[in-house]
Amino acid sequence: MNLQNTDSKPYTPRVTLDRTFSIAPMLDWTDRHYRYFARLMSANTLLYTEMVTTGAIIYGSGDYLAYNEEEHPLALQLGGSNPKDLAHCAKLAADRGYDEVNINVGCPSDRVQNGRFGACLMGEPELVAESVDAMKQVADIPITVKTRIGIDEQDSYEFLTRFVDVVSDKGCTDFTIHARKAWLQGLSPKENREIPPLDYDRVYQLKRDYPHLNISINGGVTSLEQAKEHLQHVDGVMVGREAYHNPYILSQVDQLLCHSDKPQLSREEVIELMLPYIERHIQQGGRLNHVTRHMIGLFQGLPGSRSWRRYLSENAHKTGAGIEVVRGAIALMNENAPT
Known part of the structure; x- marks a missing residue:
């Protein structure tokens, strides 16, 4: 595809982005x-x-x-x-x-x-x-x-x-x-x-x-x-x-x-959607903490969030760590959250 502009027509990008x-x-x-x-x-x-x-x-x-x-x-x-x-x-x-x-x-x-x-x-x-x-x-x-x-x-x-x-x-x-x-x-x-x-x-x-x-x-x-x-x-x-x-x-x-009627996902739903991605990443030779380091703040401000952060930080970098670490972090957070 030749993208070189060869005439004096106004430049028009092929996409219009929502920058809201x-x-x-x-x-x-x-x-x-x-x-x-x-x-x-x-x-x-x-x-x-x-x-x-x-x-x-x-x-x-x-x-x-x-x-x-x-x-x-x-x-x-x-x-x-x-x-x-x-x-x-x-x-x-x-x-x-x-x-x-x-x-x-x-x-x-x-x-x-x-x-x-x-x-x-x-x-x-x-x-x-x-x-x-x-x-x-x-x-x-x-x-x-x-x-x-x-x-x-x-x-x-x-x-x-x-x-x-x-x-x-x-x-x-x-x-x-x-x-x-x-x-x-x-x-x-x-x-x-x-x-x-x-x-x-x-x-x-x-x-x-x-x-x-x-x-x-x-x-x-x-x-x-x-x-x-x-x-x-x-x-x-x-x-x-x-x-x-x-x-x-x-x-x-x-x-x-953005005036969307798209339903809001819960934090737990976000995690469930991340698990297949994490598994693919590990199967391709990646490490769990490459992904989970970005998820540390997902429960920011909620009861039990400290347990979530600590468990991921202490375990996700270990050799062989997989999605069981993420599930373990959720379980520990729920266990330590006030009732």
């Missing part, structure tokens, strides 16, 4: 096992991979684009700054069936900066725009950008709007804005998620000033009630750590945010 609610790309967390788990609870949530660098895809020995078909709708987040490499990876992603490719312009880590990508690219909007254009030329799926509201001392609203102006001029219509600026020096990635103050109003203003763009907000969202409030001002909400540590909030996304 999404889960942020999180390194070492949003792998394919977590995404399968999350998809059981919500059909509408847009899922993102962990950030994958263009170098890993092009030169690495593993298959960094592998995923389960059940994960759709699914976006690949890329880290890189070379337009040619980003375009190459975008085409690979489109050919593999991904529904979106997202460029990381938000990660503040030193390693990412040394590779000249992530949040530091906010200071090079022309390069981001060139990358978007190159990717769109070869991939007929949405090319989107996740960014911050600013970097270091460059944190004015004018700095943000100039970035959006330049990048959207090349046809990027979908931006996810982490409502904190990033300090590129002096703060760790963890501190950059917590110390710079949130400025939701700036993201709301961006949507008012750019009504033709799809603007999603990210940062500090810990409940679906908060998400509903944000959706009064922007098009979508991206949730990060809360969706990982308290994953059962996903079970109400479709009903509360």
